[in-house]
Ligand SMILES: O=C(O)CCC(=O)C(=O)O
């Protein structure tokens with residue numbers, strides 16, 4: 455029987471400087487060891503109604519008529535709707551693409567989307583924009599804490615690199631819908647989201663109580679389910695926000711912060727990995743906020759003694775490191791995930 459992942463739960467709503475330094479330290483240790491952190495949601499940093507409202511909109515969006523969604527089809531700018539099986543996150547191991555639909559929202563300017571929206575949710579444009587802003591602000595706070603915890607000089611180095619006032623970025627709010635598995639055609643390799651690591655700096659993930667499926671690959675190479683409500687959060691007004699380190703931040707910190715591989719499966723009782731109180735037989739909804747630094751940010755190793763002294767396994771001193779910008783890093787990853795789209799164009 456697989457054990458559930460042991461990911462630390464951290465409350466980042468502390469007010470005093472001393473508490474903040476302690477929280478920053480805990481956050482960095484969790485990022486180094488696990489690459490995943492639960493951020494307790496007591497409603498202080500992130501209003502519970504905003505999360506609930508966004509999930510309601512998500513249901514409306516995915517229930518909208520097909521033509522409405524097709525009119526917003528996914529584009530090379532990483533925005534829009536991707537249909538069932540369109541994305542294949544783990545092409546080597548999947549027979550068919552992911553059992554999911556997704557809708558990516560890029561930046562909003564003065565509350566207005568810079569991409570077509572399905573008519574069914576168009577009147578809620580300002581609500582989506584406000585939710586995106588809440589996510590962005592939470593990411594700035596986490597970036598500040600990571601900077602403090604890593605002793606980066608200046609401590610707001612990461613925060614500055616993410617400021618939208620400094621330019622555009624690849625940041626995306628993604629709504630996800632995973633329908634139940636059609637039992638008649640099911641195959642053991644069917645998967646809701648193939649094994650992958652995220653591309654950006656950090657990801658915020660919102661999930662709904664009772665909906666199983668997310669697993670992380672642990673250092674001993676086994677899959678461990680990630681409960682929506684880990685012990686100690688059951689009575690909070692909302693499940694914690696799950697934060698994970700993406701490839702870009704791992705690259706930027708020379709591998710010190712871990713970008714952990716994860717996937718979304720149909721766990722099923724026969725595989726023995728169901729978290730108590732969670733099920734995979736219902737439709738599943740989740741929301742991810744993929745935070746990226748401003749696109750022109752050069753990803754030279756960050757100015758922190760701890761990071762600069764760190765040597766990832768297998769890397770020798772003085773080995774040249776390719777410095778690319780945040781945008782170049784993202785393009786490299788998108789090309790690998792959406793081969794069919796890019797091969798049409800090349
Ligand atoms: O739906 C989830 O729980 C995770 C989704 C995910 O990992 C992703 O979209 O990158």
Ligand SMILES: [Fe+2]
Nearest residue numbers: 650651652716
């Ligand atoms: Fe992911």
